[in-house]
Amino acid sequence: MDFSNFNDTLLSFLQSSPTPFHATASMRSALLSHGFVELLEEDTWVIEEGGKYFVTRNESSLIAFTTPQLTMSQSGWRMIGAHTDSPCLKLKPNAQVDRFGYHQLGVEVYGGVLLHTWLDRDLSIAGRITLKTKAGDIVSRLVDFKEPIAVVPNLAIHLNRQANEGFSVNPQEEILPILCGAENEFDLHELLTSQLKKQYSELQVDSILDFELSLYDTQPAALVGLHKEYICSARLDNLLSCFVGLQALLESDQQRPSLLVCTDHEEIGSLSACGANGPFLDDVLRRLTPNPEQYVQAMQRSMLVSADNAHALHPNYAHKHDKNHAPAINKGAVIKVNANQRYATNSETASVYRDIAAEENYEVQCFVVRSDMACGSTIGPITSGEIGVPTIDIGLPTFGMHSIRELAGSRDAYGLYKVLARFTKRDKLITR
Template sequence: MEYSSFNNSLLSFLQASPTPFHATDSMRRALLAKGFVELFEADDWVIEEGKQYFVTRNESSLIAFTAPSLNFSQTGWRMIGAHTDSPCLKLKPNAQVDRFGYHQLGVEVYGGVLLHTWLDRDLSIAGRVTLKTDNGEIVSRLVDFKDPIAVVPNLAIHLNRGVNDGFSVNPQEEILPILCGVENEFDLHQLLISQLEAQYTDLSMASILDFELSLYDTQAPALVGLHQEYIASARLDNLLSCFVGLQSLLDSDSRCPSLLICTDHEEIGSLSACGANGPFLEDVLRRLTPNPEQYVQSIQRSMLVSADNAHALHPNYANKHDKNHAPAINKGAVIKVNANQRYATNSETASVYRDIAAEENYDVQCFVVRSDMGCGSTIGPITSGEIGVPTIDIGLPTFAMHSIRELAGSHDAYGLYKVLARFTQRTTLISRSN
């Protein structure tokens, strides 16, 4: 895929993926279009050599893999990992709030949100709704209002004179979106029914049973900057890595068994049935290699590239970085290192990645957090700790991580796609004497 086509497809993917459910559905559709066969965990699996497969869990996590050979214990896997979730505001179960003449929504903060960035934005609602049909079935459907239907207005400076000296947002009282005035009737369940009926004309609903809904910014993703070298969008952390991994897998020549795993709930610790700290990946791999000894052999002949955004040096806040480990946007993907295993990179996995990047003439940077600051983490140490796979943590340099609108480099995204596509073709990793 060429540079311009890649970035246009990336922007379309970001726009179509306001929630983990929608991101997983977007990837599912792309895989089906490329001839991947959908598997279901409750069914028996028959895997055929030369074919390509995928499976989802909870409609918010996905594993896709190629099987050019079924001798996984000898070939191992070339794995790429990312996560589908992003910090956001989620609707509470009893979300309707009427205060001082306005219909509002009660929300809960999901993950490490930069709350002030959600103020004065044109917001919409998307997610999953579970309902009962007229014939008694319980089913789930995705919903996306797309239109800006909510807003959280800022407080005027005249009523908050010290706002520029220090600012915080109370998540219980001060971040509730306004939908409309109370002179207009509003019933959330009826609103959802109307939206679902518009999206699914063949669906006959008896009642809404429950929902998992999030707010999101309706401003479209865009290439920005004087030379359009930046990508500005919501949810770059970490849908950017999901898209790069997906395209790398789709465009691989399938020389080696390759696997993409995109899991939910990373932003809140990954401990769930469909998170990286759950059994999803191991369940799939053990079904593909049920013999215990061969399973261990397959893992030890594998490598995982855990791709999650990295902190670029911000020119206005340069003192937040170790000056010797200060990544720049559009200067290459970042190898993330931490002595306390917040990242899973080691010298061998880093060397493999550096070697592959050099083959693509693609620059590599390195990030280590300042020694007097705390460090975040990724799915890398979790996955490596769960199944024992050698792992490297990398990421694309990003500004404003966890803001409602983040900024990354368009050249970085395309370069990482090229490197990961070559990684899926790499037949040998680390040579070891017998």
């Protein structure tokens, strides 16, 4: 895939993936179109040599893999990991709020949201609805309103003269989106039923039982900057890595078993049935290598590249960085290092990545958080700790992480795709 086509496809993927459910559906569609076979966890699996497969859990996490040979204990895996979720505002179960002449939505903050960035944005709603059909079946369907139907207006500076000196947003009282005026009749379940009928004309809805819905910014993803060198979009953390990993897997030559794992709930700790701190990946790998001794052999001959966005040096806040570890946008992916194992990188996994990047003539940067600041973490240490696979944490330099709209480099994304595609074809890792 060339540079232009890559970024066009990336923008489409970002636009079609407003929630983890939709991101997983987008990846599922791409895999099916490239000949991958969908597996169901409740079925008995028949895995063939030279096969291409994928499986989802909770409709929000996905594992895809190739099996050029079935002796994984001898070859190991070339793994790429990312996460499908992003910080956002999620609707509460009893979300309808009517006050002071407006119909609003009660929301809960998911993850480390930069709350003030959600003010004065054109918002829509997407997610999963579980319902009962008139035939008596309980089914789930994804919905996406797409149109801007909600907004959280800011408070005028005349009523908050200290606004430019810094202010906090109360998530219980001050972040509730407005849908319409009270002069209009409004019932949330009726709205959701109407949307289901609009998207699924054949669906006979008896009643809505529950939902998992999020707000999102309707402004499209775009290439911006004087020379279009930046990607500006919601949910770059971490759909950017999901897309790069997916394209790398599709590019693999199937000489070595390769695997992509994209899990939900990273932004809140990954502890769930479909999160990195849950059993999903281990369940899949043990079905492919059920012999305990061979499983350990396979893991020790494998390597995981955990891809999650990295903090680029912000020119307006340079003091927030260690000056010797201050990544720049469009200067290459970032190897993340932390002595306290907030990242899983070690000297060996970093060396393998540096060597592969050099083969692609692709620059490599390094990030270490300032010693007087707390360090974030990723799925890398969690996955490595769960299955024992050697791991490196990398990421694409990003501005505004956890904002409703983030900024990364278009050349970085394409370069990482080329490096990870080569990684899936790598024969030897570390010689013992």
